[in-house]
Amino acid sequence: MNSDPATRIRALGARVTPARLAVLRLLEGADRALSHHDVEAALSDLDIDRVTLYRVLDWLVESGLAHRVTDAQRVFRFSLAAPNAPQHDQHAHFRCEDCGKVFCLDDVQIAQPALPKGFSAKSVGLSVTGQCAQCDRHTAAK
Amino acid sequence: MNSDPATRIRALGARVTPARLAVLRLLEGADRALSHHDVEAALSDLDIDRVTLYRVLDWLVESGLAHRVTDAQRVFRFSLAAPNAPQHDQHAHFRCEDCGKVFCLDDVQIAQPALPKGFSAKSVGLSVTGQCAQCDRHTAAK
């Protein structure tokens, strides 16, 4: 499990293409959730079409390799679904208000909240905003 | 505090206009968070321009009378910031996967999660998805 990108792609019955390999490798090396824009910029030298990137990202989510987050700016962000992580439907994210970066908080446990009568929960997500470590250092070192 | 709409608008140093009054009253009577589309539909007889509604909603958020939520469909939704509610920076929402409605869970307490070193939290939001009471009744009564 968690073998090299090509093997993981093939294991899903999908074709190993440069776009899929590149995106998968990029997400593997990322320390945060990347937007389509981030991916496009990072892989600009490969000249992959905008739409192809959208489709690769969608495919990653559908196949369970990645998960999608919506931030307050209505932008989708993607990050690799850690195979060891709990359910994807119990996920916490941190959004830095200074740099806009979104980080996955994989080890934060979320408590099931009490809901009004008749309501039933299927997933619970926690989204924290504030300042990330890098931006904290910048403002401190002024 | 929490006086009539016109007074509350004036208290902010803003002009009392039909659009602001209508939107504020609409949000006051709403049992859920409304999208721009919802507002436009509800106030269609007033013939308020689309852009004016956007600006009124923005103004409500900026002035602290309302708050904005982004749902998984990347649509902004707005609901009145309950004056009695705790901090605005601790807010929970429920999104029904059947009907798409978004409800504020004003009385859910959110625990501050532990963050990585260097990170500091300013707000914490909880977003729950599932089935709302109304849709639950529909499926049960089949």
Next chain:
DNA sequence: CACGTTAATGCAATCTTGTTGCATATAATC
């Protein structure tokens, strides 16, 4: 109640993010 000032509005154009249709290219299988 007129008047003047300035905030608010209406309208058209624009932007951003993401999606769809269809012809072409290419990964995988033989």
Next chain:
DNA sequence: GATTATATGCAACAAGATTGCATTAACGTG
């Protein structure tokens, strides 16, 4: 290397939201 279904590229589209600018109207003042 030929075959075939999948993936890609390109152009067009779509929805939500924003911007620029001329016009309107809220409201303080007289």
